[in-house]
Amino acid sequence: MRKTSIYRKSTLSPNTQWKLIDWFHINRYVERLQQRIYRAECLGNKRKVRNLQRLLVRSKAMILISIKRVTQINKGKKTAGVDGEIALTNTERLKLFYDLSELHIEKHNPKPSRRTYIKKKNGKLRPLSIPTIRDRIYQNIIKGTLEPQWEARFEPISYGFRPKRGCHDAIARIFRSCHSGSRKRWIFEGDFKGCFDNLKHDYIMEQIKEFPYDNLVDKWLKAGYVDNGVFNKTQFGSGQGNIVSPLLANIALKGMEDTLGIEYKPVKNNGKIVSYTNVGKYTLVFYADDFVIMCNTQKDAEDVYELLKPYLGKRGLELSKEKTRIVTIDEGFNFLGFNIRMYQTCQGEKLLIKPSKESIKKSKQTISTEIQKLKGNNVSAVISKLNPIIIGVGNYWSPSVAKQTYSYIDHHIWGCTFIFLKYLHPKKSKTWIINRYYKPDIAGQSKNRWILTDPKKYKQLTKMSWIPIVRHTLIKFRATPYDVNLREYFERRDEKKFHRNCIKSKQKMAKMQNYKCPICKMSITDFGESLVVQEKVPVIHGGTRQYNNLQLVHGYCNREYYNREYYKMFPLKGELPTKQHKQEDYKIIRQLRLAEIS
Numbered sequence: 217m218r219k220t221s222i223y224r225k226s227t228l229s230p231n232t233q234w235k236l237i238d239w240f241h242i243n244r245y246v247e248r249l250q251q252r253i254y255r256a257e258c259l260g261n262k263r264k265v266r267n268l269q270r271l272l273v274r275s276k277a278m279i280l281i282s283i284k285r286v287t288q289i290n291k292g293k294k295t296a297g298v299d300g301e302i303a304l305t306n307t308e309r310l311k312l313f314y315d316l317s318e319l320h321i322e323k324h325n326p327k328p329s330r331r332t333y334i335k336k337k338n339g340k341l342r343p344l345s346i347p348t349i350r351d352r353i354y355q356n357i358i359k360g361t362l363e364p365q366w367e368a369r370f371e372p373i374s375y376g377f378r379p380k381r382g383c384h385d386a387i388a389r390i391f392r393s394c395h396s397g398s399r400k401r402w403i404f405e406g407d408f409k410g411c412f413d414n415l416k417h418d419y420i421m422e423q424i425k426e427f428p429y430d431n432l433v434d435k436w437l438k439a440g441y442v443d444n445g446v447f448n449k450t451q452f453g454s455g456q457g458n459i460v461s462p463l464l465a466n467i468a469l470k471g472m473e474d475t476l477g478i479e480y481k482p483v484k485n486n487g488k489i490v491s492y493t494n495v496g497k498y499t500l501v502f503y504a505d506d507f508v509i510m511c512n513t514q515k516d517a518e519d520v521y522e523l524l525k526p527y528l529g530k531r532g533l534e535l536s537k538e539k540t541r542i543v544t545i546d547e548g549f550n551f552l553g554f555n556i557r558m559y560q561t562c563q564g565e566k567l568l569i570k571p572s573k574e575s576i577k578k579s580k581q582t583i584s585t586e587i588q589k590l591k592g593n594n595v596s597a598v599i600s601k602l603n604p605i606i607i608g609v610g611n612y613w614s615p616s617v618a619k620q621t622y623s624y625i626d627h628h629i630w631g632c633t634f635i636f637l638k639y640l641h642p643k644k645s646k647t648w649i650i651n652r653y654y655k656p657d658i659a660g661q662s663k664n665r666w667i668l669t670d671p672k673k674y675k676q677l678t679k680m681s682w683i684p685i686v687r688h689t690l691i692k693f694r695a696t697p698y699d700v701n702l703r704e705y706f707e708r709r710d711e712k713k714f715h716r717n718c719i720k721s722k723q724k725m726a727k728m729q730n731y732k733c734p735i736c737k738m739s740i741t742d743f744g745e746s747l748v749v750q751e752k753v754p755v756i757h758g759g760t761r762q763y764n765n766l767q768l769v770h771g772y773c774n775r776e777y778y779n780r781e782y783y784k785m786f787p788l789k790g791e792l793p794t795k796q797h798k799q800e801d802y803k804i805i806r807q808l809r810l811a812e813i814s
Contacts, residue, residue, distance in 0.1 A: 234306035239284075240737040242277045249275070250364040254698035257368040265365055266428050272361045273429060279316050282356035283309050286349060286459075297348030298330045298442050316353065326351050326435050329455055331443040343413070345441050345455025355436065355459040358429060363463055365427075367696040370466065371473045372480075372492075376504030377462035380697050380706055383552045384615050386503045387569060388690040390556055393499045393510050394545055396565040400499055400510035402517040405549050406524075407539035411505035412461060413453035415468050416532035420454070423467050436460065452532060465504070468531055473500060475527040476509070476520075480693075492693045501551075508551055517542045550574065554616055569616040576621060579609050580628050587632045591639055595653060596670045598636060602629065603678045610683035611717050622680040633668050633677070686716055707731075710741035722747065725768040735773040746771040 249272045256264040272278055287293050287303045296302045303309050329345035336342045347355065363379070370378065375386040394400050408414075417437045424430050436458065440449045454461040478500055480492040498520075499510040511517040521535075528534055543549050545567070548557025553575035558567050583605060590598050606629070613621060637649050655669040658676055668677035689709075697706050711731055715723050726740060733740050740747055750769050753759030 230307040230310040231305070234310050237280065242280055243738060245277045246272065246275070246281055246360065250360065251698050251700045253361070253364040254368055254696065255700070257365045262426060266426065269361045269365070270428050273321055273357055276313075276317055278357050278360060279313060279353070282353045282360070283312055283316075285356055286352045287312070290352075292346070292457075295346055296330075297346050297351065298327055299348050301349050303349060312349075312353070316350070321354060321357065321429065321432065324350075324354055324432060324435075326354075326432075326439040328440040328442050328447060329457065331441040331448075331455075343456065345457040347436075347458055351436070351439075352459055354432070358433065359460045359463050361429075362424070362427060362460075364698045366463070366467055367698050370470060371500075371502070372693050373473065373500050374466060374470070374502045376502065376506075377466060378696075380695070380709070381691055383503065383612075384688040385691050386501050386552060387554055387556075387615065388688050389501050390508060390510070390551065391567060391569060392690060393494070393501070394556065394558070395567050396558070399512050401545050402511040402514050403543050403545060403549050404509040404511060404517045404520045405539070405541050405543065405551070406507045406509065406520075407536045408505040408533045409536040410453075411469075411533060412456045412465060414532050414534075415453050415465065416530075417452065419531050420464055420468050423470075433460070433464070437464075462504070469502070469505070472502065472507070472524075472527060475523060476500060503552060506551065508549070514542070553612070571613045571616060571618055571621045575613075576624070579625060583625075583629060584632055587636050591636065594670075595637070595640075595668065596673055596675060598633065599668065599670055599675050599677050602633075606678050606680050607683070607717070610680040614683055614686050614716065615688035617685075619681070619685060622683065625680050629677070629680075630666070630668075707739075707741075710739065714741040718747075722749070722768055724763065725749070725766055728763065729767060733769050733773055734767050735769050738770075740768055740770065748774040750774050 249268060253265055253268045253272070256268060283303070287309050294302060294304065303312050327348050329347045329351075332344050332346060333341040334344060367378070373389065375381045375383070375389070394403075417434070420437065421430060421434055424433060427433070437454055438450060440447055441455060442448070454464045476498045477496055478498055479495045481495045482489040483491045483493055497512045497516050501508045501510075509517070509520055511520070524535070541549075545556075545558045548555055550556075550572040553572055555570050555572040556567070557570075558565055583602065586601055586605065587598065590601060606625075609625075610618075610622065634649075637653055638646075641649060652671055653668060654666045655676070656665045657663070657667055658669075658674060662679065662682060664679065667679065669675070689712075691709075692702075692705070695702055695705065711726075714726060714731065718726070729740075731739060731741050747768055748771050750767050751759050751761070752765050752767060759765045
């Protein structure tokens, strides 16, 4: 069979060429280059770092991955910049690839971002910058090149906008620092005022002056934005909405540990270093522009204001008066949607982490709003809409003491859905509604007899109280996925996270296929695309819905599945076949697959 290269134009249509891309090997090539950059930075080989960064930026594999992420995976793929350009079809994506391959990234001149606003929790508006699609692709390339270098430099207590780190790691770190018996009794809760909008450009550029493409980053910072048709210059900050902005913010905010004099001492077991312990009177936890400093005494907490002045001045920042405060651990504080507080119990002091009141209130409002929007639809639409919200919110709260909160949210959902059913059937009695729509658990995982059920499709609404409480394991001290020696460690963490976020049937299928997508051979635990259950042999052609005939694949792979199989089986020469010929050949493919399984 004649192989088709994506790097040169061929007789195949652009749509077909994009479908035939071997994403597994392209991702492996980029991943290995990033690992080499990380290792060279750890060894202090600056020259090798720059050479590898140039190689990665100029590689066509990195361009392909960036186009796929920006135009297929990211949520903002349908949002255009000031030029109105988007790429939602494979033909448009391939055209973008050929255009960007012929240009040198150094000669790219960024266009201004399009400014839009979203509401914040306090009612104020948060400005968002939307770059053009070409700027987003280039930014993803620069981010993927710059990030491995800085992962070797970042502080271990930084958890925001970093690969394989998240909110739960930050909360676990706080729990470990403030548990009962700890001397850290005073909390300095801080927040930067307009962090992304006020960072000094000169300071950011000073930090990345060794990067070969620092001029392009400087152009993005100074590109400006268009608000209601009026162009505005940007003298400070890196607009929220830019792909590279979170990384630049992390680079600029690095250094608070040194300012506070925080050091770490290795903890050894049988001569091997097993962990690190904090040395000093301060312990820091950083997540994006929010941070918490745990102190021994009240005076130590009050001294933080003076200690942070030089740190803030260099970066052009100031602390938010509304969100910055000093409290004791007995009073408690909110961080990332959780409330952390020391409670006095009959067994002594216990540090408990619970969902915060603001987080609970926001979740209730979200559920009520979604049900209001669905008025006029059937019960199936309500169940399909609410289940992902219930599972998502429940999984976020699952590492905390949240069982009581789960029951409270379930009761709120029951009230909202019953009102919805009364609106749907205004002339029916309550008894009729209950008998028709409330059934026992079909899966048998609960004895609850009041579960909202679609009487036609037998879909049921998930109960948040079914979600188990699973304590989160804190990520290792300086662990990063760019360290080749930690591949197995992160695979195990991803599998645990997958099990926590998926239903049991998907967990079983994932385990049977070794957590790999059978089509693209890439991991299903670390992918931005949704997962779809696919039949190896369709039921209409003799297949079954049993586990040996089901597989879990990426949503993108599922859409392209039969096209990929078709062109592997029947290589093209010249024009594409007609629809009738294609359908006939599909029958041959299905018969062959049925023969393989039997």
